[in-house]
Amino acid sequence: MKKFLSVCVLCSMLLVGCGGKASGSETSEFVVGGSTSIQPLMEQIAESYNKSKSGKITVQGGGSSVGTKGAMDGTFSVGMASRALKEEEEKSLEGTVIALDGIVIIVNKDNPITNITLEQAKQIYTGKITNWKDIGGKDQEIAVVSREEGSGTRDGFESIVGFESSQLIANADIQNATGAVISNVSGNKQAIGYISMGSMSNNIKGLTIDGVEASEATILDETYKLQRPFMLCVKKGDESAKALFDFIFSDEGKQIIQEHKYIPVEREG
Amino acid sequence: MKSIEYKNRLDSVFKKIVFFFTFVSVIALAAILIFTLLKALPLFKEVDIISFITSDVWSPSNGQYGILAFIVASVLTTLAAVLIGIPIGLYTAIFISEIAPKKISNFVLFCIEILAAIPSVVYGFFGLTMVVPLIQKIFHLRSGSTLLTASIILALMILPTVVSLSTSALKSVPKAIEEGSLALGASKIQTIFKAKIPYAKSGILTSFLLGLGRALGETMAVILVAGNSNMMPILNPLYEAFLNGGRTLTGNIVMELAYASGTHEAALFATGVVLFIFVSLINVVILVVKKRGVTS
Numbered sequence: 001m002k003k004f005l006s007v008c009v010l011c012s013m014l015l016v017g018c019g020g021k022a023s024g025s026e027t028s029e030f031v032v033g034g035s036t037s038i039q040p041l042m043e044q045i046a047e048s049y050n051k052s053k054s055g056k057i058t059v060q061g062g063g064s065s066v067g068t069k070g071a072m073d074g075t076f077s078v079g080m081a082s083r084a085l086k087e088e089e090e091k092s093l094e095g096t097v098i099a100l101d102g103i104v105i106i107v108n109k110d111n112p113i114t115n116i117t118l119e120q121a122k123q124i125y126t127g128k129i130t131n132w133k134d135i136g137g138k139d140q141e142i143a144v145v146s147r148e149e150g151s152g153t154r155d156g157f158e159s160i161v162g163f164e165s166s167q168l169i170a171n172a173d174i175q176n177a178t179g180a181v182i183s184n185v186s187g188n189k190q191a192i193g194y195i196s197m198g199s200m201s202n203n204i205k206g207l208t209i210d211g212v213e214a215s216e217a218t219i220l221d222e223t224y225k226l227q228r229p230f231m232l233c234v235k236k237g238d239e240s241a242k243a244l245f246d247f248i249f250s251d252e253g254k255q256i257i258q259e260h261k262y263i264p265v266e267r268e269g
Numbered sequence: 270m271k272s273i274e275y276k277n278r279l280d281s282v283f284k285k286i287v288f289f290f291t292f293v294s295v296i297a298l299a300a301i302l303i304f305t306l307l308k309a310l311p312l313f314k315e316v317d318i319i320s321f322i323t324s325d326v327w328s329p330s331n332g333q334y335g336i337l338a339f340i341v342a343s344v345l346t347t348l349a350a351v352l353i354g355i356p357i358g359l360y361t362a363i364f365i366s367e368i369a370p371k372k373i374s375n376f377v378l379f380c381i382e383i384l385a386a387i388p389s390v391v392y393g394f395f396g397l398t399m400v401v402p403l404i405q406k407i408f409h410l411r412s413g414s415t416l417l418t419a420s421i422i423l424a425l426m427i428l429p430t431v432v433s434l435s436t437s438a439l440k441s442v443p444k445a446i447e448e449g450s451l452a453l454g455a456s457k458i459q460t461i462f463k464a465k466i467p468y469a470k471s472g473i474l475t476s477f478l479l480g481l482g483r484a485l486g487e488t489m490a491v492i493l494v495a496g497n498s499n500m501m502p503i504l505n506p507l508y509e510a511f512l513n514g515g516r517t518l519t520g521n522i523v524m525e526l527a528y529a530s531g532t533h534e535a536a537l538f539a540t541g542v543v544l545f546i547f548v549s550l551i552n553v554v555i556l557v558v559k560k561r562g563v564t565s
Contacts, residue, residue: 014377037530062530123311143412148497149329150528164329173414176524180493187402190411 030240033060034067034080036194037101037152038230039250041260042080048256049247057244064155068093071233078241081231082152083159095233099262100250102214102227103157104206106182108189113137115208118225122161124192127169134189144172145184145193151176152210156228157194198261211251216263305541312535321539325501329525334536336543338501342515343485343547345502346416346495349511350423350484355477357424358431362473365432366439367461378436385429393493395421401494408512414496417511422490427480434479439465439474471562475555482551486544488519497524518544 032042039061046057048198064081068089071079085095103252105116115137123129124142133139146168149156158165173191176179178199186203193204197214200206206214209226217226232248234241245267247253252265312321316334324335361381365374397414400421405413442465450464451457466473496514499521503509516524522537522544529537 061528066530141411148528149523150525150533152528164517166328171411171496171498171513173412174497174499174516174524176492176497176527183397183414184414187398188405188412 015094018254030055030057030077030244031060031075032057032078032080032232032244033062033070033076034227035064035082035152035155035230036061036150037082037228038080039152041099041230041257041262044256044260045253048252049244052252053243053247055243063150063152067199068233071235074235077234077238078244079233081233082156082228083231084229085231085233089233092236093233094236094238095231096245097229097265098232098245099230099257099264100219100227101156101230101262102219102224103153103160103194104197104200104214105192105194105226106185106200106204106206107192107208108185108187109203109205110189111137111205113207114205115211117210118161121209122163125158125161125172126163126167127170131171140190142170143188143191145191146174147194148173148174148176148183151177153194153196157226160226160228196261219263220265297449302545305538305545309535310543312532312539314531316536321536322543327488327499327521329529329536332532334539336518336521336530336536336540338499339516339518339521339540340543341502341504341510342416342495343517343519343544345510346423346491346515346517347481349417349420350427351477351481353420353424354431354480354484358428358476358480359435359473361428361432362435362439363461363466366436367457378433381429381432384425385433389426389487389489390425390493392422392426393450393490396490396494410512412496414494414514415512416495416502416515419491419495419515419517420511422494423484423487426487426490427483430483431476431480434476435469435473438461438469438476441472442468468469471558474558475562478551478555478558481553482548482555483485485547485551486519488517488523491517492523494521518547534537 005024032046039059043059046059047057048059049055050204060076064083067076067079067081068085069079070076072089072092079093081095082101085093089095090148105121107113111132113132116135120129120135124135125144127144129135130142131139132142149165154165158168175183175184175193178195181193181195182199182201184206197219200214208214209224212218212224214224214226219227232241232245248257249267257264312334315332321334321336322332322340323337325337325341326333326335327338361377365377369377396418400418401413403413404410404415404418404421446464446468447460450460455463495517497516497520498514499516500513502515503513518540521540526537527535
């Protein structure tokens with residue numbers, strides 16, 4: 001009987017454990033939302049910030065445009081955008097660049113190509129160039145690898161290179177993780193893909209863009225074109241996020257940015 | 270001493286506990302179904318259900334949600350996987366249950382069971398690093414990530430289901446059937462194909478259908494090798510569909526769920542509902558097949 005009882009108690013304990021409350025309360029007063037590229041970084045910043053400064057920041061995704069719109073209409077206290085602000089957004093928002101990210105166009109190591117222009121990249125990704133020989137490579141069809149809709153890297157790549165999501169060549173392989181893009185390109189001599197600079201590995205070859213190699217230096221001096229700013233934007237005159245910005249530009253904040261393999265920047269002004 | 274009354278009470282308590290635990294799975298099913306339906310509902314404020322299923326344009330950033338391409342890709346890969354997997358699986362089952370000596374059949378069965386225990390991501394990674402380059406080389410393709418590659422991997426993955434269920438169906442054929450057939454002068458192979466397989470057909474058919482369900486629902490392995498492009502498979506000529514990439518229903522959900530929000534997210538849940546309908550249909554067919562097997 002004792003055994004039976006203890007089994008019962010154990011089972012009920014397990015059940016209680018499973019049915020635990022859904023995590024997190026939604027009643028936080030400070031919401032940071034927007035770009036899904038910045039989201040993982042921001043989540044960690046928020047976690048450290050909440051711990052050390054006893055703040056109550058929650059982070060949401062949605063995309064850069066959701067971020068700027070949310071900051072304008074007050075849904076978010078701070079909006080995240082992984083692109084420069086548009087003119088009409090700048091009228092009501094104040095953007096602060098907290099970090100920079102480079103996107104690298106990658107090919108297989110056996111591919112003789114070493115350089116590409118943004119225009120060529122655009123034509124390849126929109127299906128106007130379909131053979132490597134057209135940009136000086138072997139006579140082989142190009143296998144285009146892209147990221148899934150909603151991915152911040154895809155959004156960043158498409159907006160810098162300059163085409164719409166719907167223009168992407170229809171037979172492009174789609175992968176939903178950087179690792180999958182890398183293994184796809186490293187296993188296919190005809191493939192081309194793009195990844196965030198921090199994820200570069202030795203299995204693949206990064207192309208220079210207009211002759212400039214992606215590095216911290218070339219991104220900071222803006223000679224490397226395929227880069228994007230990570231912006232946090234607040235309504236003009238809104239000072240409520242000052243403590244958060246102080247934290248991000250502190251040594252601790254910069255360290256988190258570096259851990260995520262992005263490039264920290266100095267505070268402007 | 271424990272009284273009879275005490276024993277009866279213990280019995281009824283235990284019955285309740287068993288009943289409760291049984292109900293957990295039923296409740297789980299209901300919860301999943303309701304949750305998926307509720308999450309899918311917001312989509313149909315913006316897109317009508319017919320165009321969701323019959324349009325092949327999937328472009329969430331432009332507010333276009335059509336999953337016909339994914340339905341076609343799912344059906345094609347699943348059918349092809351079953352077509353490849355059935356002969357291999359059925360003949361393996363015949364070998365194990367009828368032909369092989371006990372030691373060898375035990376060994377083969379053991380191998381098949383290991384095959385069932387391999388996580389699907391390992392199948393996918395194997396496919397990505399071994400089968401994808403091979404397919405690319407054989408057919409001189411731009412990329413080896415094709416629906417054919419996915420079908421081959423899926424065929425491997427449904428083998429354990431087909432083999433183990435077909436084997437037990439063949440083994441449960443009464444001895445009298447076999448002896449009768451042999452006594453009438455049929456050879457061993459004739460006996461297997463003309464007497465035992467017809468007798469065990471509902472069990473074997475069930476194994477095929479369960480394999481079908483497994484192939485339809487498989488996700489991780491498929492997204493690693495299928496290419497996941499959201500274009501409509503080329504149906505004329507049909508082989509073009511298999512030599513190009515494509516995205517299955519499950520693949521679509523996993524592919525985009527991470528960053529989706531609003532209508533886009535609802536569309537992914539609606540994809541799940543469509544998948545659920547397909548799986549339910551397969552299960553209904555299984556029930557019918559089983560029932561017929563019992564009555565005949």
